Amino acid sequence: MAAVKRVAFLGLGIMGNPMAANIARGGFELTVWNRTRERADEFASAHERVTVADTPAEAASNADAVISMVPDTPEVEEVLFAAADGMSDGGLAVDMSTIAPTASRSIGERLAERGIRFLDAPVTGSRPKAEDGTLTIMVGGDEADFERVRPVFESMGRLVLHVGPSGHGEMIKLINNTLSAINAAALAEALATGQAAGADTDKLRQVVAAGSGGSAMLELKAQVMLDGDFEPLFKLEHMLKDVRHCIAEAEALGLELRVAKLVESIYAEAAANGLAERDFAAVADVIGGNSP
């Protein structure tokens, strides 16, 4: 099968908008659909070679591949099954949203019944990386399908990897996010201890960054936690959802994730304390006795 040249992009939200923009800049023929039509019109007027569709099916009918980037499982199902009405046999659907691996595999199976091929391709990296085209994209599904879409992925991402069969992109994304959640909670305990001891937190951070306790969370969230500035880059309720999905997937595989489960309860406590819509770094507010 030939490489994908015509792309339908469904969902121009915080992440979808800059991702679709990079596809347009990459020279692909792009048709976009968005629930709120005005955003699609604004997008089309800002980029070349972009068509706006009235429905997911209309967008799909002009495309070699359909990409969805929407909030959660119900929206993925809604837009992709609607798009399927406009797709021909052997068409290719790619979901780049973050949902549970089991939900993703199930969507792939139901699309297959309609003759449509499917990849799960979630991303890591927040909006700045979506804008720069430096996302990490982890793709589950058939390798030949992946190769057909690879140039499109490469217009949006720096590290683009086929990681395994259907659902494995989502699985690896959940594992990454659960590690982030735990490392952030550990960091919050570390900073709380340092502050309580009267330690110089700048020097604490320098030492840890150079040592075995270093982490991406230290680089990304230590200052945010010290400042108590929890303007959301990734909402705490979304992190909590991912940790819960990871625990459930592991349980289905016969594994008990004790550390993840404790950390899930701590994020749940933060959500119950009114921090659900804040950045997940706000978990620091319920760590180490800083609880209100």
Next chain:
Amino acid sequence: MAAVKRVAFLGLGIMGNPMAANIARGGFELTVWNRTRERADEFASAHERVTVADTPAEAASNADAVISMVPDTPEVEEVLFAAADGMSDGGLAVDMSTIAPTASRSIGERLAERGIRFLDAPVTGSRPKAEDGTLTIMVGGDEADFERVRPVFESMGRLVLHVGPSGHGEMIKLINNTLSAINAAALAEALATGQAAGADTDKLRQVVAAGSGGSAMLELKAQVMLDGDFEPLFKLEHMLKDVRHCIAEAEALGLELRVAKLVESIYAEAAANGLAERDFAAVADVIGGNSP
């Protein structure tokens, strides 16, 4: 007070030996003492400008500063109080061992009663960094005393920081190690989940390293955990000791470290399962239902 030129080094173990070697190479006048005299003789024959002393007091009597690098609190007390007999009023003792901050402060107070000044200066980095002179050295105590010893520290370390008053070097070291212990346990859960899901662990590692879940532990311990090769670089029982010290220090400050406490129980389970003398990465053996 003038910069330190003559150094007494007490304890030529796995870390002490290469650290003292870098002091000798740094051009300082070095007197060494070791419980097993033969090791001190071997050391002296391998390096220039090195004298071997029969007792800590004899070593100290020739030095501007006395450095101890021994296993735990009882040994620190033993060698430094013995060395104090050979030190003049205003002499300077530097403990580079890893012990509890409260124990370290107490040693400093008791040395002060004998007119001896004291710095706690633990290190991070294992033997290869001790050999290369690229340790991280975090120093608690009087800043003027720190400045006097700084050239000696810089012969052993790349990042050398005065972090605060007495005990703060040890406090920051404990916090770093506790972060390492938690991040390693989280990593073990992540790898166990990935393996159970049949994911490609190389690609999982690539994605996490590029993403928000990355950590020093991922770089240092993922392969070790996947190989199940737990040749000790840092023994699990020592990590467990550090986590316990950190929890106790935090409790004394009114903080409950929930994540650290759970992880302490997991490392304790690993120790009880015969893994105390293995590398702390062996915590992976009791994670996620891999327990025997």
